[in-house]
Amino acid sequence: RADGARLWATILETAAFGGTPAGGINRLTLSAEDGQVRDWFREACEAAGLTVSVDALGTQYALRPGRDMARKPIAFGSHLDTQPTGGKFDGVLGVLAGLEVMRSLNDAGIETEAPLLVVNWTNEEGSRFAPAMMASAAYAGDFTTDEILAKRDAAGTTVAEALDAIGYRGVEAVGTREIGAFVELHIEQGPILEAEGKTIGVVEGGQGIMWFDGVITGFESHAGTTPMPRRRDALLALSEFALAAERIALAHAPSAVATIGEAAILAPSRNVVPGRVAFTVDVRDPRSATLDAMEAALAEAAAEIAGRRRLEIALTRIWRKEPVPFDPAIVAAIDAAAESLGHARRRIISGAGHDACNLAAKVPAAMIFVPCKDGISHNEAESATQADCAAGADVLLQTVLRLANA
Amino acid sequence: RADGARLWATILETAAFGGTPAGGINRLTLSAEDGQVRDWFREACEAAGLTVSVDALGTQYALRPGRDMARKPIAFGSHLDTQPTGGKFDGVLGVLAGLEVMRSLNDAGIETEAPLLVVNWTNEEGSRFAPAMMASAAYAGDFTTDEILAKRDAAGTTVAEALDAIGYRGVEAVGTREIGAFVELHIEQGPILEAEGKTIGVVEGGQGIMWFDGVITGFESHAGTTPMPRRRDALLALSEFALAAERIALAHAPSAVATIGEAAILAPSRNVVPGRVAFTVDVRDPRSATLDAMEAALAEAAAEIAGRRRLEIALTRIWRKEPVPFDPAIVAAIDAAAESLGHARRRIISGAGHDACNLAAKVPAAMIFVPCKDGISHNEAESATQADCAAGADVLLQTVLRLANA
Ligand SMILES: NC(=O)NCCC(=O)O
Ligand SMILES: NC(=O)NCCC(=O)O
Numbered sequence: 001r002a003d004g005a006r007l008w009a010t011i012l013e014t015a016a017f018g019g020t021p022a023g024g025i026n027r028l029t030l031s032a033e034d035g036q037v038r039d040w041f042r043e044a045c046e047a048a049g050l051t052v053s054v055d056a057l058g059t060q061y062a063l064r065p066g067r068d069m070a071r072k073p074i075a076f077g078s079h080l081d082t083q084p085t086g087g088k089f090d091g092v093l094g095v096l097a098g099l100e101v102m103r104s105l106n107d108a109g110i111e112t113e114a115p116l117l118v119v120n121w122t123n124e125e126g127s128r129f130a131p132a133m134m135a136s137a138a139y140a141g142d143f144t145t146d147e148i149l150a151k152r153d154a155a156g157t158t159v160a161e162a163l164d165a166i167g168y169r170g171v172e173a174v175g176t177r178e179i180g181a182f183v184e185l186h187i188e189q190g191p192i193l194e195a196e197g198k199t200i201g202v203v204e205g206g207q208g209i210m211w212f213d214g215v216i217t218g219f220e221s222h223a224g225t226t227p228m229p230r231r232r233d234a235l236l237a238l239s240e241f242a243l244a245a246e247r248i249a250l251a252h253a254p255s256a257v258a259t260i261g262e263a264a265i266l267a268p269s270r271n272v273v274p275g276r277v278a279f280t281v282d283v284r285d286p287r288s289a290t291l292d293a294m295e296a297a298l299a300e301a302a303a304e305i306a307g308r309r310r311l312e313i314a315l316t317r318i319w320r321k322e323p324v325p326f327d328p329a330i331v332a333a334i335d336a337a338a339e340s341l342g343h344a345r346r347r348i349i350s351g352a353g354h355d356a357c358n359l360a361a362k363v364p365a366a367m368i369f370v371p372c373k374d375g376i377s378h379n380e381a382e383s384a385t386q387a388d389c390a391a392g393a394d395v396l397l398q399t400v401l402r403l404a405n406a
Numbered sequence: 407r408a409d410g411a412r413l414w415a416t417i418l419e420t421a422a423f424g425g426t427p428a429g430g431i432n433r434l435t436l437s438a439e440d441g442q443v444r445d446w447f448r449e450a451c452e453a454a455g456l457t458v459s460v461d462a463l464g465t466q467y468a469l470r471p472g473r474d475m476a477r478k479p480i481a482f483g484s485h486l487d488t489q490p491t492g493g494k495f496d497g498v499l500g501v502l503a504g505l506e507v508m509r510s511l512n513d514a515g516i517e518t519e520a521p522l523l524v525v526n527w528t529n530e531e532g533s534r535f536a537p538a539m540m541a542s543a544a545y546a547g548d549f550t551t552d553e554i555l556a557k558r559d560a561a562g563t564t565v566a567e568a569l570d571a572i573g574y575r576g577v578e579a580v581g582t583r584e585i586g587a588f589v590e591l592h593i594e595q596g597p598i599l600e601a602e603g604k605t606i607g608v609v610e611g612g613q614g615i616m617w618f619d620g621v622i623t624g625f626e627s628h629a630g631t632t633p634m635p636r637r638r639d640a641l642l643a644l645s646e647f648a649l650a651a652e653r654i655a656l657a658h659a660p661s662a663v664a665t666i667g668e669a670a671i672l673a674p675s676r677n678v679v680p681g682r683v684a685f686t687v688d689v690r691d692p693r694s695a696t697l698d699a700m701e702a703a704l705a706e707a708a709a710e711i712a713g714r715r716r717l718e719i720a721l722t723r724i725w726r727k728e729p730v731p732f733d734p735a736i737v738a739a740i741d742a743a744a745e746s747l748g749h750a751r752r753r754i755i756s757g758a759g760h761d762a763c764n765l766a767a768k769v770p771a772a773m774i775f776v777p778c779k780d781g782i783s784h785n786e787a788e789s790a791t792q793a794d795c796a797a798g799a800d801v802l803l804q805t806v807l808r809l810a811n812a
Pocket of ligand 1: 630
């Protein structure tokens with residue numbers, strides 16, 4: 001078993017890096033605060049006797065030797081970056097429980113057959129740089145390292161510059177690190193486990209995700225003198241489009257979701273009819289065909305609104321991640337570990353994207369979920385209990401032992 | 407007659423202060439660029455033999471003596487500040503035509519009975535500091551000087567600090583400057599004169615204006631894991647409210663207008679359901695009773711949306727300017743001046759707010775409109791012809807002579 005109290009202490013300790021007054025964390029990827037928590041993680045891993053290295057996209061790998069060094073390591077971990085209004089558990093739990101697994105094995109003097117590897121993936125959240133889960137996607141070969149290094153945040157800073165600024169542009173080539181299997185512990189970020197009184201979610205796959213960038217170009221005009229019918233108001237067009245996106249998601253209920261998370265008027269002024277609005281759209285569903293249908297419906301809605309309101313709506317898909325089935329053997333190992341520990345559990349599909357979803361294309365992978373309060377995540381109020389975090393770490397430890405000694 | 411070519415040259419020359427690549431002007435009130443155009447204006451006035459002074463809110467007054475210095479000056483002018491995406495004529499025409507009136511009278515060696523005063527009012531646009539037409543409102547007694555000095559822009563800078571930063575916090579007490587009558591030349595900023603082929607609008611009054619600040623407080627949640635019906639999405643609430651505001655304005659067609667000119671998500675992120683949105687509303691109609699009805703309808707819509715979507719919508723009215731009738735004698739003087747010059751003209755109501763609307767509460771006031779291309783204003787594409795600007799300056803000159811020598 002893992003030391004749940006020690007795990008909890010590390011969660012509270014690292015929450016100070018980017019901690020907000022409301023009890024959350026604002027630790028955007030590759031920010032100064034992200035640099036601080038990375039330094040903390042490197043030192044903690046080294047103190048636990050692990051060998052830490054960093055790849056060209058800043059992902060941190062900490063290795064614990066196995067008896068059979070010819071075997072590929074069993075890897076686990078998640079991410080230490082957060083949303084701007086993030087909580088203390090999203091991603092953090094998976095990395096720190098990974099560290100706790102290493103510490104607990106050290107304490108118990110347990111050696112494994114295969115080596116073990118705890119990983120902190122760069123930019124899982126996708127809030128500062130799009131897309132999300134960038135580094136694990138590059139690891140899996142979805143993007144080249146150079147493509148990712150060139151991505152820019154809203155201020156125009158590239159990933160390369162941001163890595164250099166915090167000293168985390170490593171030398172290891174992305175994707176070269178050997179991994180035998182990948183297990184990720186994470187809070188559910190949804191309401192199902194809590195509602196059903198289950199402690200462990202055995203995650204069978206992740207739903208598909210599409211991200212779009214949108215720009216609406218109407219015409220700036222005077223708020224006092226421009227008659228309503230003459231206006232080409234970009235904000236009213238966005239309003240209709242946002243409500244259409246909601247309707248389209250509801251038409252594919254209950255699984256589908258659609259979200260406009262960013263929207264900004266260019267050069268806003270109280271007495272100017274908005275002429276230009278930029279926005280983002282996030283669309284998800286566990287079925288590929290539903291993604292197709294929703295994309296077509298969004299394009300149709302945009303065209304209809306643009307025609308009626310005499311303006312332009314440009315919608316560009318910048319990312320599509322297909323639904324991911326996890327590896328049945330890893331899923332079975334997690335299920336067996338949870339059963340052996342006597343935890344109430346259920347099979348579940350992840351609504352969020354995770355690094356494990358990218359890894360799954362390259363190595364056998366699956367995930368362990370624990371409940372979070374009211375299903376709330378990407379919010380400073382995100383909360384999970386010490387007992388559930390400890391249960392998750394126990395299941396992670398037992399799963400890793402099964403895989404490493406198999 | 408005024409020298410239309412010289413007037414045009416000053417319009418083009420001063421357009422360089424804050425000039426944009428698209429041919430507009432971005433010269434927010436009390437910005438460095440506003441400081442530059444103010445310096446230019448002071449020097450030009452002094453070169454024309456005028457005595458320039460500045461009041462405690464930065465308004466510039468340039469006096470030309472009359473034969474009878476016991477008479478109150480006949481004042482004219484407008485403003486040199488612009489919108490962030492402003493054009494070259496809004497406000498600028500009225501101030502520079504005022505300078506041109508002074509220069510033309512000098513050239514012709516004409517003395518007037520009453521002294522003449524050309525005025526550049528501070529912050530007419532209201533884009534950086536709310537409300538619009540701030541300095542003329544303080545002049546008329548609607549606000550104290552200290553109330554205005556304490557207003558803050560989005561960056562938290564006060565009017566007092568912004569005045570000091572460009573050296574335009576004068577010593578003259580606001581409202582003490584004697585004015586016998588006020589005439590403001592302005593582009594129409596609407597489509598009526600152009601559509602009807604009239605050169606001059608004889609403005610009989612200005613419509614009423616209300617400004618609101620709004621905040622919607624929903625709940626940030628994960629874009630991938632939060633089922634649509636559980637969301638408390640502040641942007642979807644704003645979308646419904648914006649469309650409701652449009653419907654409410656259309657219900658009072660053709661005169662009423664409603665505009666959401668600013669809207670911003672707090673801590674936006676692609677994969678976060680927006681939790682908090684701040685926005686502004688601008689509502690106008692020539693009838694006071696319609697303003698009342700629209701305010702009630704907006705409050706009702708906000709309450710309905712907030713209740714249905716389980717979030718809070720706070721709507722605060724920060725300004726209400728009643729509809730303003732202009733002084734019949736000044737209106738008649740403008741009409742007679744336009745007739746004497748043979749310009750096609752019509753009576754008109756102003757859709758925009760103007761300093762003359764504030765002045766009207768304290769001194770006899772009215773306005774002269776000239777057409778602008780396609781009725782476009784608060785847009786870098788704002789355009790007016792040299793001939794129409796010259797016609798407006800001629801009517802201003804003739805009106806001023808009538809009033810000053812009456
Ligand atoms: N787990 C998580 O919140 N990932 C961020 C990427 C996403 O939006 O799903
Ligand atoms: N004339 C003008 O555009 N004034 C700005 C104030 C308003 O919004 O009407």
